[in-house]
Amino acid sequence: MTRTQFGPFEAVFEKGELAVPGYLELLPLHQPGAQIVIDRVERALSAGDPARWVAALFRDVNWRPHLVGAIALLLDQSETLDSSLLWHAIDAGSWVTPQLVVTAVFVDPSFPERARVRVDAQCPVRVPAGLTPAERHSATGRDGLLGRSGKMMASLLAASAAIPSLERWAADLQRDARVEQLFKDDVWKKDEWNSSCEIVVAWMSNVRRAFLERGRTLAPRAT
Template structure:
């Protein structure tokens, strides 16, 4: 992961006044230091050419830039950045798929359609093939292909509970034998719990900044 490709966003991978690299504070968003990192993202967005740098964050195979990119999209009140970048990272089996799915709920009005398509197809994932096994483990996490599909499925169904038009659909799917089988593959990851926790924490973090996050779709 070459930091110079991220331009002004490279600071998110440094410690600075923090005791850990900034992006780590975005994983859970449950400490006051999270606001310091969100401030960094906001400043980077104002530094010029944000579309270029945010696209670079999501094009990287590593999950760490994806997390930073998700916050950038949530801060993009003018909606000038490409929302499809989130889905590209999700479809690549990103380790932070639960967080990316939550971000998609709040920034993408076409979330219901995109969620249904992926679940109907059993959540296919295309993991980058240009990485060595060691690089893949570091960049995308320890899950195998089945585990990544299960993570996407569990995340989508959990997040769908916050969208009125998807509530019944998601609830009914829980009783589908094929869906139930795939969801069991995610039990050790607990992606549904990550979705619930990150959704609560990101809403709280943005409310502290004067922004109310609400699903773009109804």
């Protein structure tokens, strides 16, 4: 990952006064450092040409810029940024798919349609080409194709519970045999890592709390 391509967003990745590189504070979003990093994202958005730089964040194969881009979309109250960029990263099997799906709930009014299309197709993933195994592991995580599809399926159905028009649909689908099999392939529940469903629930709560501290109430764009 060459962060020079991210213009004013380069500062978001830096460690600076934090104990860890900035993007890592966005994974849990419940530590005090998270607000420092969100401030950095906000400054980057106001530095000029945000559409160009946010698009660059999401077009990178690496999950780290995706997480920064998600916060940028959540901060974009003018709604001038392209929320469909989220889906480009989700469809490529981003390691932070649960966080990106949560972001989509809050920024994309077409979330119900996009979620249904993917779930109906069993959440196909197009892994970025041209990466060595080591590069792929660093950029997108350790999952294979089925694992990435399972992660997307679990994330979409868990996030759909926050949208009234999708709540019953998502609950019914979780009892579908094909969906149950994909859930089994969401196999990154090791050590201290949680399943994608649990990450969606936790990150949705944490991001709402983080923005509430900034005077913003996040709510699903679709009903």
